[in-house]
Amino acid sequence: MRSLCLSLLTGLILLQNAVADEKTTDALSSFQVKPGFRIELVASEPLLRDPVALAFDENGRMFVVEYPEYNQQFAKDKQPVTGSIRMLEDTDDDGRYDKSTVYVSDLAAPSAVACYNGGLFVAAAPDLLFCKDTNGDGKADTREVVFTGLRRLENRTDPSLNTLLWGLDNRFHACTSYSGAEVRAVKHPDERPRSIGNRGFLFDPRTLRFDLTSGGGQHGLAIDDWGQEFLCNNSSPVKMLMYDDRYLARNPYLKAPAPAVEITEGGKHTQLFRISPEEYWRQERTRLRNEGKFRGSNEGGKSSGFFTAATGVTIYRGDAWPAEYRGSVFVGEPANNLVFRGKLEPKGVGLVAKRADAGREFLASTDTSFRPVQFANGPDGNLYVIDMNRDLIEGAMFLPPELLKKVNVTGGDRRGRIYRIVRDDFQQPKLPRLGEATTAELVKLLAHRNGWHRDTAARLLYERQDRSAVPALKRLAAEAEYPVTRMTALHVLDGLDALDEASLLRALKDNEPQVRVHALRLAEARVKTSTALRDRLLAMGDDPSLRVRYQLAFSLGELVSSPERNQVFAELTVRDGSDQWMELALLSSLAKGAGSVFEALARQKDYRQWKQGARFLIALARQTGAAGQQQETEAVLKSLLAWSDTERQQQEAALLALLAAQPEKTRRAFLTSHQQTLKPILGRILEESRAEALNTKLPLKQRLTAIERLGFAPFREVQEVFSELLEPQQVNPVQVSAMLTLSDFQDEQIAKLLISRWAKMTPALRTKAAEVLLSRAAWSGALIDAIEAGTIGRGDLSPARVELLKQHPDKTLASRVSKLYADRALARRDEVVQQYQESLKRNGAVPQGKAVFKKVCSACHRLEGVGTAVGADLKAIRDRGKAGVLLHILDPNREVKPQYMSYTLVLESGQVLSGMIANESVNSITVRKPDGTETTVLRINIEEIRSSGLSFMPEGLEKQIDKAAMADLLSYLMSLQAGQETSR
Incomplete structure (x- = not known):
């Protein structure tokens, strides 16, 4: 009997192996890979399913994130599934994983994993967890929430936190996608939650504190050997982070462009060489877009062959491939079943990613189920x-409803494969078990050519905090042949709190520019206490490397303003200031001293008459004005007054930049105290501006510039001009510009002027005027x-504006509005929704529905060329279905997305801004107001900011839309035709 059982067992194993081999052959035969390489299947179902990320621990075990929930919310028969982390092991060292254990189970939407201290950090919104197996059974028995507050977007498939990578700075780095969440460190309850909207996330695994840095990616983060970070979005294959926004944080007066810049030569429209057949639904979706029946760009009528699902951007950092491949950037394009490779080349202070494989992709498959979503550098190089x-990698929400019914959105949810790409002559090496390595052995591994070995050794040294490593690390930092090793050793020393001045001074003179770059960064925390380091930085203004000078421009900001420092800034500006990123770096370091640098540069007549020089001087003047430091402001003014009449245009531009950036009270005081000095210049400017603003024969742009300049005059001197500019005979842009300029004054006569003109204003202009009056x-x-007197109708204020006014910071004003609009008391939402259910059963008329939209909704939404794009984009609203749309209209506060919540900002000047937050950075917030305009304000000028907790869309629209009109509106919204939206 025992012999029979053994025979049956052996037969079963052989059968399983035969099936696996057949499956492997079928899968591998679908691929075309770059000549000189082959692709191998190292793990597949049933060992794993739905893999989206992986990490190797120090002993070569593979931890795989499984995400079976993907698209499950759109399935016809929704299943209660959760994700997990699988531990895969290669028990016979042949390179194929043959043992699988569920290490962590029951995870909600897991999206990333990283190994640390014998356990795992796991991203699973709303938490980032630390899980560890403490009893050796292969399953995590501890599960601790480390950070919480991450958010998973409604109906979206993009994880809010993904791609956890170890960085040179001894921190884990992550991409935050579109989360916009308020995150807090659980171990530090005294620290306030922080918004991670559109920013990167990094944390110290020892202290469990986190920081924010530059971000702006969707799914994927790459770090190269030198610590440069790259991101990607669906339609943006390779984005390079141009700066760390901690540099912006130290200069609150600086507004900056987004740090993530697309560097792929062709961007989204890079030609892709797909070899798989196009899916039927993909062709049909393109046809519907071409015919204007579904949202999204039709991409010139093509349904594939371009980036629409770029993901998993990764830099190859191994040692098993030919040397020319090291540093290549790889991006998955799962919608096209291929892997794109780019070659990174220098371009200014940044890089450009050029197609590396002409006429083909590095890897492509004929199988439409091949979905390369992420990559990893392995221990084997x-x-x-x-x-x-x-079967479907697109988010199901991006398919037309009529096609969605025909697609199995969760097809393949029990499959999953992990491949590795190897050289044709690759032979499986025996992999080291770094968990058993001594500290001395770990230090030596920093010289390894495989980035995985260096990263893992550096992480383990940080975990152990064994200071016996310090002498050997110092020798590596000074003498290692491989430049990356010298640089890595510096960071490891820093992680052990053992980085000394001598090592930094030596590194600042290293013959490899990138080592000097990192030495500059590491020196920043020490220059204020080290004269030697300070002097060395001041001597590096003539460094031959642009990349080093770029970093120097940032790092010098850590020095106290001094003539020596400012002279280096001036030299860098003359040499490199025409580069927009160098200009940003210089300005970031000049929270103090901008005026002095202006003075030094302005002495050079050739520089100030050079187009790029004049531009930078204007930027310096603007920053000096914003900082409001009297000595610096006086320095700028003194320089300006010395310019000749031939430089009148540059002089005026710089002076106006200085004045415009000053806080209102500061500017008025400055103009008063320098009235006689500025009278010749300002008098000339204002006299010309009065004439130009009213001259209808001049180009519109010139008139608008003139109107803006009138804001520098006392209101009493230009009141008559503005009164004429608000006459109905003036074109709309002129009236709008006049209103915006008036909002910068404080004079009480402005309210009287606008109200006296109210009857002559169009509805659109009344909306603009209301925004000025409410500021x-x-x-x-x-x-x-x-309104109380009847001079202005109550209906002239939109419901959204009324609701915001009811929460005005001025309680007396809020109370008056509440009483004035008391008859707009809102019924219970559930009752209203129930009353309007009959609208769902009626067949509404589309033309009448469009008219309802124009009358009631167009103040905040834009469709088919009608309305103002303030609130949510409605082009895809039919995907919600009639019932969902009705609920959203009648009960907008039932579920409010953070990006559509209303906020009120009170500025130091006394102005009040209300609206949605359209964008934010470390230094500024952009508010989108009810009239559709946007205003960006520096955080330093914000006295108070608070959310209403309510949707920007008001409740109570049933007062304006009866049941028949609602049926018409729903019919119109359900008939919506194409919009412009890029999606998977």
Whole structure:
């Protein structure tokens, strides 16, 4: 009997192996890979399913994130599934994983994993967890929430936190996608939650504190050997982070462009060489877009062959491939079943990613289920490809409803493969078990050519905090042949709190520019206490490397303003200031001293008459004005007054930049104290501006510039001009510009002027005028007076504006509005929704529905060329279905997305801004107001910011839309035709 059982067992094993071999052959035969390489299957179902990320621990075990929930919310028969982390082991060292254990189970939407201290950090919104197996059974028995507050977007498939990577700075780095969440460190309850909207996330695994840095990616983060970071979005294959926004944080007066810049030569429209057949639904979706029946760009009528699902950007850092491949950037394009390779080349202070494989892709498959979503550099020096192997990789929300019914959105949810790409002559090496390595052995591994070995050794040294490593690390930093090793050793020393001045001074003179770059960064925390380091930085202004000078421009900001420092800034500006990123770096370091640098540069007549020089001087003047430091401001003014008449245009531009950036009260005081000095220049400017603003024969742009300049005059001197500019005969842009300029004044006569013109204004202009009046409490009171008196109709204020006014910071004003609009008391939402259910059963008329939209909704939404794009984009609203749309209209506060929540900002000047937060950075916030305009303000000028907790869309629209009109509106919204949206 025992012999029979053994025979049956042996037969079963042989059968399983035969099936696996057949499956492997079928899968591998579908691929075309770059000549000189081959692709190997190292793990597949049933060992794993739905893989989206992986990490290797120090002993070569592979931990795989499984995400079976993907698209499950759109399935016809929704299943209660959760994700997990699988531990895969290669028990016979042949390179193929043959043992699988569920290490962590029951995870909600897991998206990333990283190994640390014998356990795992796991991203699973809303938490980042630390899980560890403490009893050796292969399953995590501890599960601790480390950070919480991450958010998973409704109906979206993009994880809010993904791609956890170890960085040179002894921190884990992550991409935050579109989370916009308020995250807090659980171990530090005294620290306030912090918004991670559009920013990167990094944390110290020892202290469990986190920091924010530059970001702006969707799914994927790459770090190269030198610590440069790259991101990607669906339609943006390779984005390079140009700066760390901690440099912006130290200069609150600086507004900056987004740090993530697309560097792929062709961007989204890079030609892709797909070899798989196009899916039927993909062709149909393109046809519907071409015919204007579904949202999204039709991409010139093509349904594939371009980036629409770029993901998993990764830099190859291994040692098993030919040397020319090291540093290549790889991007998965799962919608096209291929892997793109780019070659990174220098371009200014940045890089450009050029197609590396002419006329083909590095890897492509004929199998439409091949979905390369992520990559990893392996211990063996090869690149690993994570294939989710789904029938549908697109978020189901991006398919037209009529096609969605025909697609199995979760097809393949029990499949999953992990491949590795190897050289044709690759032979499996015996991999080291770094967990058993001594500290001395770990230090030696920093010289390894495989980035995985260096990263893992550096992480383990940071975990152990064994200071016996210090002498050997110092020798490596000074003498290692491999430049990356010298640089890495510096960071490891820093992680052990053992980085000394001598090592830094030596590194600042290293013959490899990138080592000097990192030495500059590491010196920043020490220059204020080290004269030697300070002097060395001041001597590096003539460094031959542009990349070093770029970093120097940032790092010098850590020095106290001094003539020596400012002279180096001036030299860098003359040499490199025409580069926009160098200009940003210089300005970031000049929270103090901008005026002095302006003075030094302005002495050079050739420089100030050079186009790029004049531009930088204007930027310096603007920053000096914003900082409001009297000595610096006086320095700029003194320099300007010395310029000749031939430089009148540059002089005026710089002076106006200085004045415009000053806080309002500061500017008025400055103009008063320098009235006689500035009279010749300002008098000339204002006289010309009065004439140009009213001259209808001049180009519109010239008139608008003139109107803006009138804001520097006392209001009493230009009141008549503005009165004429608000006459109905003036074109709309002129009237709007006049109103915006008036909002910068404080004079009470402005409210009287706008209210006196109200009857002559169009509805659109009344919306603009209302925004001006509501920007100051005194003017708001005058507006409410006019409404109470009947001079202005109550209906002239939109419901959204009324609701915001009810929460105005001025409680007296808020109370008056509440009483004035008391008859708009809102019924219970559930009752209203129930009353309007009959609208769902009626067949509404589309033309009438469009008219309802124009009358009621167009103040905040834009469709088919009608309305103002303030609130949510409605082009895809039919995907919600009629019932969902009705619920959203009648009960907008039932579920409010953070990006559509209303906020009120009170500025130091007394102005009040209300609207949605359209964008934010470390230094500034952009508010989108009800009239559709956007205003960006520096955080330093914000006195108070608070959320209403309510949707920007008001409740109570049933007061304006009866049940028949609602049926018409729903019919119109359900008939919506194409919009412009890029999606998977």
